[in-house]
Amino acid sequence: MAVNISFASTNGGVAITSLNSGDVANGEDTVANQLYLSHDGANSITDVGIYVREYSGTYTGAATAAADLAELLNWGDTSTLEGFGGLHFNFLATTTYPSSGWPSYTSKSPAGGETVRTGVGDSEANAISLPITTGATAEGEIQTGSSPDVRFKLKFAIPAAEDTVGIRQLDIVLRYTYTS
Amino acid sequence: MASKATLGLSFRVNQATIRVDVPTRLNIKKRHEQVLCLTKTDNSNINLSYVSGKQVTPALNLFINDRGHSLQENRLFINKIPTVVTAKSFTIRTDKFLLTDIFTEQLSTQPATPLFYKHTLKNFNDSESTFANKTLLAVEFTDYKKRTIKTPQHKIDATTGNVYSNLISTHNDKTQNFTVYFIRYTVKEKTGDSYRTTIYYELLQSDPVYELATFDDIDDLGNIIAGRKKYIIEQLPASVLWSVTTSTGNKYAYVETDKSRISVLSPTSVNLKEPWLVQVSNGSFVTSLRVNLSEYVNFKYYIAEFTNQNFTPYPPYKLQTEQSGIYIDSTIIKAQKNIVDDPDTGFFIDIAIRDVTGTALYAFTTDESKLNTLFEGSVAYGNSIVSVSEATGFIELDTKIGSNSVIEITYYTSEDLYEFSRIDFNPLANPSVLNSRIVLYIAPESNRTGVVEKTLHYLSVDALGKITYSSQADDADTFAVVDYATQRLLDEDFDSDGKPTHEFYYDISGDNNSLYIRASGLVVVDGVDTYILTDGQTPSGIVLSEFSFIDKYTTESQLLNRSNVPSGTALQNYRDNPRFLVVADISVGQSNSIQSLSEFDVRVQGGGIVEGLNSTAMSIQPEVSWYSDIGLGVHYPTAGAFVVEVPKSIMKSHGGLYSQDDIRDIVSRHMDAGGWAVVREYGIDPVITSAIVTSGLITTYWPSYGEDVEYNLYYSKAANSDFSKINDNVILDVSSGNSYTVSGLTAATTYFMKVSATGNEEIEYFGPTVAIATSGLATI
Numbered sequence: 001m002a003v004n005i006s007f008a009s010t011n012g013g014v015a016i017t018s019l020n021s022g023d024v025a026n027g028e029d030t031v032a033n034q035l036y037l038s039h040d041g042a043n044s045i046t047d048v049g050i051y052v053r054e055y056s057g058t059y060t061g062a063a064t065a066a067a068d069l070a071e072l073l074n075w076g077d078t079s080t081l082e083g084f085g086g087l088h089f090n091f092l093a094t095t096t097y098p099s100s101g102w103p104s105y106t107s108k109s110p111a112g113g114e115t116v117r118t119g120v121g122d123s124e125a126n127a128i129s130l131p132i133t134t135g136a137t138a139e140g141e142i143q144t145g146s147s148p149d150v151r152f153k154l155k156f157a158i159p160a161a162e163d164t165v166g167i168r169q170l171d172i173v174l175r176y177t178y179t180s
Numbered sequence: 181m182a183s184k185a186t187l188g189l190s191f192r193v194n195q196a197t198i199r200v201d202v203p204t205r206l207n208i209k210k211r212h213e214q215v216l217c218l219t220k221t222d223n224s225n226i227n228l229s230y231v232s233g234k235q236v237t238p239a240l241n242l243f244i245n246d247r248g249h250s251l252q253e254n255r256l257f258i259n260k261i262p263t264v265v266t267a268k269s270f271t272i273r274t275d276k277f278l279l280t281d282i283f284t285e286q287l288s289t290q291p292a293t294p295l296f297y298k299h300t301l302k303n304f305n306d307s308e309s310t311f312a313n314k315t316l317l318a319v320e321f322t323d324y325k326k327r328t329i330k331t332p333q334h335k336i337d338a339t340t341g342n343v344y345s346n347l348i349s350t351h352n353d354k355t356q357n358f359t360v361y362f363i364r365y366t367v368k369e370k371t372g373d374s375y376r377t378t379i380y381y382e383l384l385q386s387d388p389v390y391e392l393a394t395f396d397d398i399d400d401l402g403n404i405i406a407g408r409k410k411y412i413i414e415q416l417p418a419s420v421l422w423s424v425t426t427s428t429g430n431k432y433a434y435v436e437t438d439k440s441r442i443s444v445l446s447p448t449s450v451n452l453k454e455p456w457l458v459q460v461s462n463g464s465f466v467t468s469l470r471v472n473l474s475e476y477v478n479f480k481y482y483i484a485e486f487t488n489q490n491f492t493p494y495p496p497y498k499l500q501t502e503q504s505g506i507y508i509d510s511t512i513i514k515a516q517k518n519i520v521d522d523p524d525t526g527f528f529i530d531i532a533i534r535d536v537t538g539t540a541l542y543a544f545t546t547d548e549s550k551l552n553t554l555f556e557g558s559v560a561y562g563n564s565i566v567s568v569s570e571a572t573g574f575i576e577l578d579t580k581i582g583s584n585s586v587i588e589i590t591y592y593t594s595e596d597l598y599e600f601s602r603i604d605f606n607p608l609a610n611p612s613v614l615n616s617r618i619v620l621y622i623a624p625e626s627n628r629t630g631v632v633e634k635t636l637h638y639l640s641v642d643a644l645g646k647i648t649y650s651s652q653a654d655d656a657d658t659f660a661v662v663d664y665a666t667q668r669l670l671d672e673d674f675d676s677d678g679k680p681t682h683e684f685y686y687d688i689s690g691d692n693n694s695l696y697i698r699a700s701g702l703v704v705v706d707g708v709d710t711y712i713l714t715d716g717q718t719p720s721g722i723v724l725s726e727f728s729f730i731d732k733y734t735t736e737s738q739l740l741n742r743s744n745v746p747s748g749t750a751l752q753n754y755r756d757n758p759r760f761l762v763v764a765d766i767s768v769g770q771s772n773s774i775q776s777l778s779e780f781d782v783r784v785q786g787g788g789i790v791e792g793l794n795s796t797a798m799s800i801q802p803e804v805s806w807y808s809d810i811g812l813g814v815h816y817p818t819a820g821a822f823v824v825e826v827p828k829s830i831m832k833s834h835g836g837l838y839s840q841d842d843i844r845d846i847v848s849r850h851m852d853a854g855g856w857a858v859v860r861e862y863g864i865d866p867v868i869t870s871a872i873v874t875s876g877l878i879t880t881y882w883p884s885y886g887e888d889v890e891y892n893l894y895y896s897k898a899a900n901s902d903f904s905k906i907n908d909n910v911i912l913d914v915s916s917g918n919s920y921t922v923s924g925l926t927a928a929t930t931y932f933m934k935v936s937a938t939g940n941e942e943i944e945y946f947g948p949t950v951a952i953a954t955s956g957l958a959t960i
Binding site for chain 2: 002003004005006007016017018019020021022023024025026030035047055056057061087124154156158162163164165166167168169170171172173174175176177178
């Protein structure tokens with residue numbers, strides 16, 4: 001039996017398939033979007049992990065989907081103040097997302113947060129396991145129900161040194177296991 | 181069952197502000213350049229070599245902070261109201277004043293007003309022979325446009341042709357505002373049985389009604405001859421007053437002049453071509469100051485050096501040669517000082533009017549013997565000088581000149597100021613003034629000092645408020661005549677070259693606002709151990725209160741609180757209380773804010789920003805469009821000036837290829853319209869000063885130019901070419917003087933020789949070429 005997982009902006013809200021984080025200047029961050037996860041399975045799903053991949057829809061960005069992904073990973077890899085950026089997660093939902101949960105160029109993987117970069121969230125094998133602080137019943141586990149209140153925040157940090165304007169696009173993928 | 185869910189994310193980077201390090205090349209590698217007005221530009225500025233503001237002039241860039249009024253007796257305003265006396269002799273507290281016995285008529289609505297200035301109508305009272313045949317019909321005052329002005333208070337003596345008033349023409353150097361008065365009068369002249377009526381205009385003379393008597397005005401008994409508007413003045417012994425004596429016991433009024441007190445005035449120069457020497461008014465006054473708990477001493481404040489100026493041909497006159505004149509109007513110019521135009525003594529006025537290139541357009545003179553002779557071989561002297569206001573320096577011409585004319589006036593002036601020539605405040609000639617403040621002060625004369633030769637001294641204070649130099653300490657003559665008790669800057673505190681041996685600083689945080697010494701321990705003054713007072717330190721021994729005299733706000737010594745001073749030392753402080761009068765703080769600096777500065781670069785076409793980055797640079801810094809080889813090449817809409825320093829060795833005068841004009845031509849290609857390059861030569865200028873000649877030998881001599889300098893000697897039989905080095909090895913410097921003997925020369929032959937000097941810069945500077953002939957008979 002197939003299980004459908006939904007991304008939503010509110011707990012139990014309408015499922016979304018895309019998210020536009022808006023306009024941002026270099027050296028600044030996009031707004032932090034909160035995503036709620038739920039599924040329609042009769043049992044909990046487990047081994048839930050998050051990773052990024054090339055944008056799979058119709059690409060309308062400034063370069064290519066592959067370039068956007070490579071750029072994002074490079075932003076996350078860089079360890080300088082001006083070059084650091086990328087896709088940042090804050091999983092500390094149960095403590096209202098304190099700033100300590102956001103990564104920084106000196107701490108890319110703080111407690112409860114993560115920066116997508118090479119080897120971290122860049123492939124299914126390297127997927128970031130969903131922590132319990134997201135409201136999960138256990139690490140990587142989302143309970144049943146339409147509004148399990150499992151959520152996290154993500155934002156894009158644009159490096160100060162970034163010198164190219166334009167739209168970037170990519171996919172985040174939720175990997176999981178369901179046992180009927 | 182493993183599965184996946186996907187969410188498409190997007191965002192847009194809508195702005196990418198970046199800093200680009202733009203590679204630049206400046207075409208200044210071969211030139212040694214200098215920013216005249218030291219001002220930093222923003223770091224984002226690229227490729228800016230110079231920052232410059234308006235034309236650098238004393239009016240805009242020299243700042244004189246008058247501090248002379250800190251001593252009550254040096255305040256002028258307290259006696260600006262005329263004092264009326266009715267006596268033949270009376271006392272006054274200064275020797276610089278205006279005196280008159282001319283008053284307006286007393287009216288019911290207005291009291292009699294003293295009139296201090298006199299104008300003698302030149303075409304009415306011109307000679308005894310015609311005077312009786314003339315009748316003065318009308319007198320009016322006008323402005324410089326010859327428009328009648330509201331009749332001021334005045335009085336006319338129709339018998340003598342003297343017109344009395346309180347009007348005086350003025351000009352403000354800083355604002356260029358001026359007020360020029362003319363006088364218009366009508367004279368009816370009888371010639372035979374006919375009458376002729378003529379209207380005359382003259383610049384208003386503002387001569388003092390009463391002047392100091394000369395020997396010609398005094399009779400055998402030492403009294404002023406009756407009827408003479410003259411006075412005698414002498415300082416009363418042991419008093420702060422002067423005694424003034426006139427010929428009769430009329431009703432007099434006197435008022436102190438602006439120069440009755442000691443103050444510092446701006447230089448007369450108006451541009452960078454001339455030295456900027458400040459002037460000090462020759463004020464003189466005596467004040468009685470307490471020197472201990474029961475004793476007062478008279479201290480005389482005056483400029484002792486005044487009479488030692490370079491007068492020409494004799495005091496109090498000075499010849500001003502080709503001094504820049506001030507353009508007032510198309511027919512009115514102004515000399516910078518008062519004028520003495522007296523054919524009887526040979527004091528004349530010569531005026532040259534040039535265009536901006538320096539070409540002479542007109543020459544005017546009051547010297548009739550020069551009329552119609554050629555000035556610089558090009559223009560004839562004319563007699564276009566219509567009238568002169570000697571007291572104010574205004575000159576009226578009957579030839580119109582342009583507002584951009586270059587005016588040079590040669591004239592004699594009656595010097596009433598002391599020109600302080602020890603420091604040239606022209607930042608071009610003396611760049612060190614840009615980094616320091618000069619504090620001028622008077623060390624007064626008293627019965628403790630006896631007669632002194634110098635009273636005007638200065639301190640050089642750096643940007644941090646530290647004294648870096650004391651002229652008084654550096655002046656051995658002063659030390660010889662100044663008593664310890666009045667000499668606050670002691671020789672123990674300065675090296676013989678005037679450099680302080682202690683570190684002085686202003687204490688502006690404490691209550692004292694005083695000068696202290698940042699040092700610890702003991703110093704010895706006159707063999708007595710003396711403690712240095714520092715913040716929070718309880719003084720003991722003799723406290724050096726004398727160092728507090730350079731207080732920020734007053735000249736009085738900072739007397740210590742007696743409760744803080746050990747017994748006896750307070751008296752010491754009273755006795756040593758210095759009486760210095762700080763006259764002014766003088767500094768040279770930028771007159772404009774950074775925002776109003778103009779900026780330009782000096783690159784050649786094709787130089788500068790790498791071509792591929794032009795658009796990037798322009799998007800970051802729009803000002804790059806002002807550069808001639810970038811984008812539109814928009815010229816920056818203003819002018820500037822800067823200094824280009826070149827080694828003497830490249831100058832034609834030293835055997836090089838360039839004249840100053842050549843260099844300016846080259847530089848002008850890299851600067852905006854209206855810019856002006858000031859070319860200055862630097863380096864050693866070795867000069868052969870003498871030679872001893874025999875038939876086959878020439879020994880040349882030149883002085884030492886430094887112990888690290890090496891010399892070469894060159895000769896040629898042609899004046900300008902084919903020079904050969906004579907010496908095989910470089911000639912090392914001899915501190916007592918250098919010489920080199922050349923042998924094997926042809927008798928009775930002229931050789932052209934020059935010496936070169938190479939210092940630490942490794943640049944060979946050539947001196948001028950001299951022609952030396954060997955003696956004897958030439959072999960044919």
